[in-house]
Amino acid sequence: MRYLLRKLAFYVAALWAALTLNFLIPRLMPGNPVDLMLSKLATKGPVTPTTRDAIQALLGTDTSSSLWDQYWTYLHQLVKGDLGTSIAYFPAPVSQVIGQTLPWTVGLIGLATVISFAVGILLGRAAGWRRGSWVDSLIPVTTMLQSVPYFWLALLLLFLLGSTWPVFPLTGGYDVYSVTPGWSLPFVQSVLYHGALPALTIVISSIGGWMLGMRNMMVSTLSEDFVVTAEAKGLTPRRIRSRYVARNAILPSVSGFAISLGFVVAGSIVTEAVFTYPGIGSALLLAVNNNDYALMQAVFLIITLAVLGANLLVDLLYGVIDPRTRARS
């Protein structure tokens, strides 16, 4: 219970830090994002006083109200869920844009990351168990793939498998012309077909880290005394491998998984840029290119919240799989 409370307290602190950072960045940076946004909005249609207030609360005002008052207005605005109006997707409110793009990112990136983690751990287990086997010799190759810039690899694969040999579609999240979004079989098929290549590139470029980490932990754990004892007891090698060695070796990878989620979301921005995928990363880039500060700040906030939430989940899971964590705190 104490473990749980400590963790929750930490995430409340992290949440507050993220909200405050999001509040401070537009106010500390040079330039005047509010005027820029309002003038851009005005060219697209009449700006209502409520919209003006929302944008000023989120991005800062040049009025004389103190920073402290602005901070409270900002928090109040967030609690109400009013994130302003988007320029890039005018006249849609920012919250609607996020609601539409977020499922794509979570689906593609989340699934690809879980696959990469699972396969990487299994391969790493095999490599560490029998060092020098063919699986072990895969490690340098996957490490090499990790130092290749992700977008470069993705562009090459897209060019080869999209243009030269058209196995996969070039852009988009589904076939816009032939299917309509909804829970129908053709739509799901189209989504899977369009998501296959982006997912493949993510798995290829991220699997090496999981494999190497798991392999090294397997090797370290194999020389522990309890493994010798288990062997002396005459347990089957399979049991020793999965219940004794891998069970302990996987722990750092699980906590590493939580940390890597931040990088995963970051990677999603690049992935979506390469594949023109309709996710939240594309929305962020569109916002940046259009000086759509309201959308940009909101996307940053949502990404941070998602990463914090996923971290919390992994932390809670970690408490379950490693009882020592609960005992220590």
Add this chain to the structure above:
Amino acid sequence: MAITTEGAAAVEKSAPVRRRAWPPLTLKLAVGLAVAGLIVLFGVLGPLLVGNPSTVRDIGLTAPGNGFLLGTTQSGQDVFAQLAYATRGSLIIGVVVGAITLLLSAFFGVVGAFVGGATDEAFSLFTNIMLVIPGLPLVIVISSYVPNKSIWLVAAVLAITSWAGSARVLRGFTLSVRSRDYVLAARIGGEKRWRILLVEILPNLIPLLASQVVFAVIFAILGEAGLSFLGLGASGSFTWGTMLFYAQNGLALRLGAWWWFAPPGLAIALFGAALSLINFSIDEIINPKLRSQTRAERNKWSVKA
């Protein structure tokens, strides 16, 4: 690799002057150092030997050969000259980020863990919060507010968002070193606190610090490349990332201009792989169990699966 424990003991007796053993020159380390060294040399000397990388000629997209070692870009610029300047730019980013990361992570990780108490709690909380806030989105948001970015600003932003992981690793290791008996002995012996930190603890952290810096350099170069690819990199500078950005915008792949698209990516991959090889060798010093040499020893009792 041939040095056994007995041999090492004998060497220590005969040569007590040598205090810290350098890493054994394995094949991995040799290849890593050679490749990384060549690329650094190219980045330092290359720009002195090539012409102006921005000169526009009316021979767009010529294949390698005819006086241009790596062909030309869409507007007839010499790709080889660009690569030389880009290497220098990317290396500068890597070095600056590596240095700032080293300072920040050593301060928040090592000093916090050494001082202990409330300072450690506060530093650790700050580190963990920085760790869970996603870096690249933050970099994108910050850099989109600044219209004209210098290469230094990009490096600083990358460093600020990437030191936390190293700090956490360093903190864990410092905690374990701090509670060792010899540190306690030094404390009882009346050594000053700063002396214990700098003379007793820090030397033990050097391999770990080195591997974290190498990691930070790879991360910075990849991060800058990604940022430039999204069009948010340093303006008016040459890095591997900006080269790829222009190649991508000039439809280099679609037009079959591999000599424009491939070299920067391969340079990043080669440099990253070389640094990884160096890092593996450092890892084997920190954790001797990972050395391939121990395999024979392990085989004596190895589990036959």
